[in-house]
Amino acid sequence: MTDKIDKTEAEWRKTLSPEQYHICRENGTERAFTGEYWDTKTRGVYRCVACGEPLFSSMEKYDSGSGWPSFWQPLVVDAVETETDQSLGMMRTEVHCARCGSHLGHVFPDGPRPTGQRYCINSLSLELDTEQLPGGDNP
Secondary structure: OOOOOOOOHHHHHHHOOHHHHHHHHHOOOOOOOOOOOOOOOOOOEEEEOOOOOEEEEHHHEEOOOOOOOEEOOOOOHHHEEEEEEOOOOOOEEEEEEOOOOOEEEEEEOOOOOOOOOEEEEOHHHEEEEOOOOHHHOOO
16 A cells, blocks of 8 residues: 545545545445446456555456445455444445545445455446556556
8 A cells, every 4th residue: 555645624625526525534424236346347456546546456346236336356455444433323344446535335245255254335436447457467
């Protein structure tokens, strides 16, 4: 992970679309089956839309049936951070970018092997980098 980014909310509003700002900075959630990446099979690395940090690989993406892009692990362990989210009257684990703190989605313990984790991530918080291919197959 690169150095942490600390911007004011006004600076974030200048760099993110209103929809991205709502997801990333106000802990919003896009509706299921509406995001750009929920069913894409394109190879690449998913980066944080706010800061460009590499977060997830298409090699660990799978169809969870949830309507959001789902991954069974982050690209590297320290790319994301988690915290307890009780906002809807239930206990969930929020996932955010370790570099800039942007809200990405949630992680649930019902994913596939080998981790058993389902990182359920908002498409609006991601940007797919097809130039950086997972597994070292970069041009």
